[in-house]
Amino acid sequence: MIGVSRRHMMNGHFDLAALGMLVAVAETGGFTAASARLGRTQSAISVRIQDLESQLGHKLLERSRRGVTPTDAGERLIAHARRLLAVEREALADLGGETPTGRLRIGVPDDYMDAYLRPLIARFAVEHPKVELEVRCDISKRIEPALKAGELDLAVVTQDPQRPLGEMLRREPLIWVAARGHRPELQETLPLALFSEGCRARPRILAALNSAGRAYRLVFSCSHTSGVLSAVEGGFCVTAMTESAVPPSLRRLGPAEDLPPLFELTVGLIMAPHPGLAAQRFADALREEMSAFRLAA
Incomplete structure (x- = not known):
C-alpha cells in the first residue's frame, strides 16, 4: 500500500x-x-x-x-x-439539451434476458421514448460476430474463457436443476437437457460429467431457455443453468445426487466502436443494474 x-x-x-x-x-x-x-x-x-x-x-x-x-x-x-x-x-x-434518439440494437442470450435484463429494458424504454429498441436473443457465439459486423450496437454475452471480449459485468455460477416432484437424477444414466451446440457452457458441462465418471444421455437440445425449461419442468431430465435464472418450479441438485460441481460463467458487455448516446446511456444503466444485482444477491 x-x-x-x-x-x-x-x-x-x-x-x-x-x-x-x-x-x-x-x-x-x-x-x-x-x-x-x-x-x-x-x-x-x-x-x-x-x-x-x-x-x-x-x-x-x-x-x-x-x-x-x-x-x-x-x-x-x-x-x-x-x-x-x-x-x-x-x-x-x-445542459446541452442532448436527448437519446434513434434505434438501439441489443444482443443478449435469453437466459440473461429473463434473469436481469427484462426490467431494465422496460424501464429504459419508458425513460427514453425517442429511442427505438430492437432486441435479438441468441447464443453468445452468434451475437459476437453480429456486433462485429455492425448489426448490433451493444451485446451482453457469456465470455469465451479462452478469448474474453468486452467488459466483465458479473460472474454467474452454473448449477444443476430438476423439476420439483420428479427425480430424473436417480436414473443410472443421467437424462440431460442442454442448449444446442455452440453454447459455450455445453462442452464444459459434458467434460465435468465425463471427469466425474457419471454416465449421461442427451435427451433434449434447444437454442432457447424456454425450450430447455419446458423439458426439465416435464420431469424427465435435468439441466445446468445460471443460478440467477433458476425459476421457482425447479430444485437445485449437487453432490448428494452424485453430480459434479460446475463452474462460473463470466457475463460481459461488448460495445460497438463509437457507440451513440442511446447505447452509452443503456450501458450505464446496465452497469448500475448489475451492481445493484450483486449487492442484492
Whole structure:
C-alpha cells in the first residue's frame, strides 16, 4: 500500500479524467487498447492512474501475462467511477439539451434476458421514448460476430474463457436443476437437457460429467431457455443453468445426487466502436443494474 494519510484521502477530490482512464484500461484489458480508445498516449494514462494510486494509497491495477486486471481496490473504485462518469455525462447532456434518439440494437442470450435484463429494458424504454429498441436473443457465439459486423450496437454475452471480449459485468455460477416432484437424477444414466451446440457452457458441462465418471444421455437440445425449461419442468431430465435464472418450479441438485460441481460463467458487455448516446446511456444503466444485482444477491 502506498503511504498516504487517511485524512488526505478523505479531503481529496477525484480527477474524473483519470477515473475515465482507469475504466478504459479495465474494460479494454490494457494500456495500448485504452490509448487507442481515448486518443491519449500510454504514458499519459499510466501517469494519471499512478497519481490516483498515490492519492488513495491503493494499487489499482495488476499487470500479468494475460494483460492488465484491476486489483480488489481497483474493482471497487471502478464501480464508483462508472457511476460518477455516468452522472457527469448526464449533466453535460442535460445542459446541452442532448436527448437519446434513434434505434438501439441489443444482443443478449435469453437466459440473461429473463434473469436481469427484462426490467431494465422496460424501464429504459419508458425513460427514453425517442429511442427505438430492437432486441435479438441468441447464443453468445452468434451475437459476437453480429456486433462485429455492425448489426448490433451493444451485446451482453457469456465470455469465451479462452478469448474474453468486452467488459466483465458479473460472474454467474452454473448449477444443476430438476423439476420439483420428479427425480430424473436417480436414473443410472443421467437424462440431460442442454442448449444446442455452440453454447459455450455445453462442452464444459459434458467434460465435468465425463471427469466425474457419471454416465449421461442427451435427451433434449434447444437454442432457447424456454425450450430447455419446458423439458426439465416435464420431469424427465435435468439441466445446468445460471443460478440467477433458476425459476421457482425447479430444485437445485449437487453432490448428494452424485453430480459434479460446475463452474462460473463470466457475463460481459461488448460495445460497438463509437457507440451513440442511446447505447452509452443503456450501458450505464446496465452497469448500475448489475451492481445493484450483486449487492442484492
